[in-house]
Amino acid sequence: MKEERKDVSGRAGGIGPVFFIVGFLAALGFGWFVFPDLLYSEKTQPVNFPHAKHQDGSCEDCHSFRKDGSYTGAPKMASCKECHEDPVGDSKDEKVLVEEYIQKDKEIPWQTYAWQPDNVYFSHAPHLARDVECTRCHRDVTKEDNLPVVKVNRLTGYRSGTMSMVECEKCHVQNGASNACAACHK
Amino acid sequence: MSENGHAKSGVRYGMVIDLDKCTGCMACSVACQQENNVSFRPDESNKLRSITWMEIYQLENGEAFPEYRHAYLPKPCMHCDAEHGAPCTFVCPVNATKRDEETGIVGHVYPRCIGCRYCIVACPYHARDFNWWDPTWPNPMEASLNPKVSVRMRGVVEKCTFCSHRLNDARAKAFLDKTPLNEVVYTPACAEACPTKAITFGNLLDPGSEAAKLSKDRERAFRILEKLHTEPKVTYLSSHKWVRDLADKSL
Numbered sequence: 001m002k003e004e005r006k007d008v009s010g011r012a013g014g015i016g017p018v019f020f021i022v023g024f025l026a027a028l029g030f031g032w033f034v035f036p037d038l039l040y041s042e043k044t045q046p047v048n049f050p051h052a053k054h055q056d057g058s059c060e061d062c063h064s065f066r067k068d069g070s071y072t073g074a075p076k077m078a079s080c081k082e083c084h085e086d087p088v089g090d091s092k093d094e095k096v097l098v099e100e101y102i103q104k105d106k107e108i109p110w111q112t113y114a115w116q117p118d119n120v121y122f123s124h125a126p127h128l129a130r131d132v133e134c135t136r137c138h139r140d141v142t143k144e145d146n147l148p149v150v151k152v153n154r155l156t157g158y159r160s161g162t163m164s165m166v167e168c169e170k171c172h173v174q175n176g177a178s179n180a181c182a183a184c185h186k
Numbered sequence: 187m188s189e190n191g192h193a194k195s196g197v198r199y200g201m202v203i204d205l206d207k208c209t210g211c212m213a214c215s216v217a218c219q220q221e222n223n224v225s226f227r228p229d230e231s232n233k234l235r236s237i238t239w240m241e242i243y244q245l246e247n248g249e250a251f252p253e254y255r256h257a258y259l260p261k262p263c264m265h266c267d268a269e270h271g272a273p274c275t276f277v278c279p280v281n282a283t284k285r286d287e288e289t290g291i292v293g294h295v296y297p298r299c300i301g302c303r304y305c306i307v308a309c310p311y312h313a314r315d316f317n318w319w320d321p322t323w324p325n326p327m328e329a330s331l332n333p334k335v336s337v338r339m340r341g342v343v344e345k346c347t348f349c350s351h352r353l354n355d356a357r358a359k360a361f362l363d364k365t366p367l368n369e370v371v372y373t374p375a376c377a378e379a380c381p382t383k384a385i386t387f388g389n390l391l392d393p394g395s396e397a398a399k400l401s402k403d404r405e406r407a408f409r410i411l412e413k414l415h416t417e418p419k420v421t422y423l424s425s426h427k428w429v430r431d432l433a434d435k436s437l
Contacts, residue, residue, distance in 0.1 A: 068355075069362050119297055119336040121351065125358035180286035182293040182350040186336050 040151040040160055043111050047101070048093040051141035059134070069125025074110040077101055111150040114138065115159050121186040130175065137163055196368045198267065198290040199348055200390040200419035201377070202400040202407075203260055205429060207384035210258030215240040217379030218262075221349065223331050225321030225338075237315040239263070239346040240376050247428040257429050260385070262376065263313040263346035264410070264418030265292045273416060274305035274314065283343075290390075290419060291348050299342040306343060310411050311418070314345040348387075349374035371395075390419060408433045 062075040080097060087098050101108050114137070116122060139148075139161070151160035165184075172179050218224065218240040230236045243259040265285070266272035272292050275283050282298040283305055285291070306314045320340045323331070331337065334351040338344045349372070356372040359365075368389075377385040388397030401407055401421040408430045409418045424430055 067362075069358050117297075119295070121334075121354055123354065123358040126361040129361035129364070178286070178288055180288060180293070181284050181295050182286055182289075182291060182347070182354070185293070185295050186334060186351045186354070 039153060039155070041154050043150040043152060045111055045147045045150070046109055047097045048147055050093070050146065051144045053145075055142060065124060065128065069123055069128060071124050074108075074112070077105075077107050080108075113148075113150060113159055113161055115157070115162060117157070119185055121182075121184055126177075136171070137167075196389075196391050197288060197370075198390045198419060199353070199387070200265070200290070200397055200401065200421065201262065201348070201374075202386045202397050202421045202423060204384045204386070204400070205257050205259060205422055205424040206406075206426075207382040208258045208260060209382060210242060210244070211381065212242050213379045213381060214260050214376035214385060215242055217375040218346070220330075221332055221375035222335050222347070223321075223337050224344075225317070225323065227319070235318055237317065237344065239313075239315075239344075241312070245429055245432055255426065255428065257424065257426065259422065260376070261311065261313070261410075262420060263292065263348070264311050264416065264420045265290060265348060267417040267419050268415060269417075273308040273310065277304040277308040279304065289350075289353065291350050291353070292345075293347060293350060294343065294345060296336065296338045296342045296344065301341040301343065303343060310414055310416065314343050316343050317341060349376075406430075 062079050064072050066072060081102050084094065084098055084102060087094050097108075100106070153159070168184055169179055171177075172183070177183070215238065219226070219238070222239060224237050224239055227236065239262060241261045243261060245257045245259055247253070247255040249255070264272075266274075267285075267290055270276060272283075272285055275285050275292060278284075279302060280298055280300055282296075282300070283292060283294045286293060301316070303316055306316060317338050317340050321337055334355070352372045352374060353370070356370045357367060360367055360370045371388060374387055377387045386397045386400055388395035390398050390401060392398055400423060403423055406423040406425050407421050408424070409421055410433050411418075413434055422433070
């Protein structure tokens with residue numbers, strides 16, 4: 001009874017599901033592997049800063065807070081200049097730093113990893129007061145030789161590592177902190 | 187516990203405005219506009235379309251000269267303290283506007299707002315305004331925007347926040363100084379700008395605060411539309427009976 005297994009168009013069955021599966025896998029592959037890369041533009045830092053080679057000082061030497069607990073931002077060129085007025089080694093990264101920025105007296109246009117949109121209010125002060133570890137939110141840089149690429153979402157400006165609201169809320173709940181809108185929104 | 191399941195704390199920020207002292211100079215309104223990045227248009231005459239967080243009303247007693255009297259009434263958001271929520275928070279379909287039960291401040295998350303304007307309709311105090319256009323500032327005013335307050339986009343509602351960004355700053359400092367959060371005091375831009383000190387701001391639940399004392403003034407204190415039981419946290423003071431009698435008329 002072979003005639004009964006023909007489909008409506010009269011062709012032999014069996015090839016349709018193959019097309020479906022191939023198309024399905026192609027769409028999945030595009031969505032999972034290709035599209036996320038298309039969505040993010042990649043920005044490299046102007047100078048590579050090997051955190052691992054700067055472990056002789058404390059983090060606060062470069063990443064400091066003002067008296068009111070506000071963060072002073074990405075390190076200024078002046079703090080690099082304290083040691084690197086002239087090259088102390090022979091690495092390529094240092095050559096760029098000294099020749100392009102320190103000798104020309106130019107600030108380094110660092111790219112931000114922890115960028116947050118305008119409507120987010122965040123102060124380090126309460127977190128410092130509660131002794132929250134830096135690595136609770138930031139990546140551990142102590143053994144890092146190369147700064148990672150900054151991936152910026154082309155549509156929203158969010159970085160691939162931008163902390164999402166649910167992370168803040170979870171930690172606030174666990175530690176009994178306020179989860180009111182105005183606690184983190186301005 | 188209030189009806190929405192949040193525990194009430196010992197803090198209820200509120201405002202007392204002394205109408206006997208108010209000269210109608212509008213410094214509070216201007217200071218608010220600047221502090222909170224409130225956008226404006228070249229022609230602000232259509233008050234149904236313009237945005238004002240701190241609006242000044244002129245009250246008149248309706249008599250002819252020489253009995254004619256008038257007074258000014260600055261009107262921010264009342265941050266209603268009714269048990270079931272403020273009228274605006276009650277109607278918001280997306281929880282964009284919520285009362286913080288720790289401070290009593292009614293906040294509004296702009297990116298979450300869908301612009302349905304139910305809250306504008308629900309608010310009996312006309313405290314809310316809608317962004318009909320993209321906010322623009324004439325050059326070079328954009329450079330002087332306050333970075334501590336986010337700029338609202340077209341299509342969302344906005345209103346007075348009791349300068350909650352100033353509260354956040356004061357709280358951040360309290361954390362470092364190890365001051366209890368319940369004791370944090372701060373001053374909104376309007377109260378700071380008032381030249382006659384007509385606006386007093388503070389914790390209404392702290393019996394020692396100036397605002398709490400003034401709001402309990404038996405002779406002069408009144409609130410607007412008290413008959414609606416919205417429990418506004420803005421109290422007015424006036425020694426004139428005709429001003430107090432206007433309080434139950436709608437705005």
